[in-house]
Amino acid sequence: MFSNFTCFRIAQDIFHKLNKNGLCSEASLDQLFCEKDSKFLADRYVEGTCPTCAYPVQPQIAVVFLTHAALRMHVETSAMAVASS
Numbered sequence: 229m230f231s232n233f234t235c236f237r238i239a240q241d242i243f244h245k246l247n248k249n250g251l252c253s254e255a256s257l258d259q260l261f262c263e264k265d266s267k268f269l270a271d272r273y274v275e276g277t278c279p280t281c282a283y284p285v286q287p288q289i290a291v292v293f294l295t296h297a298a299l300r301m302h303v304e305t306s307a308m309a310v311a312s313s
C-alpha cells in the first residue's frame with residue numbers, strides 16, 4: 229500500500245506529464261473554502277460550516293484542470309478493449 233505522500237507524488241507526476249503534453253486545460257468554478265484551514269471543501273461534506281473546524285465557509289473561485297476530450301476518449305476506448313479481452 230502507498231503512503232499519502234507516495235500517492236501525492238504519483239498523481240503529481242501524472243498531472244505534469246499530461247500538462248506537459250498539452251492534454252490538460254484550465255477552468256474556474258465556485259467552490260466552498262474554509263479560510264481558517266486554508267483549504268477548499270467538498271460540497272457534500274458542508275452544511276454552512278467547515279466539517280473540520282466549524283468555521284463558516286464561503287464560496288471562492290477554484291482553478292481546476294480538465295483533461296482533453298481526446299484523452300478521455302482514449303482512456304474509455306482502452307478500458308473497453310481491456311474489458312472485452
Ligand SMILES: [Zn+2]
Pocket residue numbers: 262263264265278279280281282283
Ligand atoms: Zn475549517
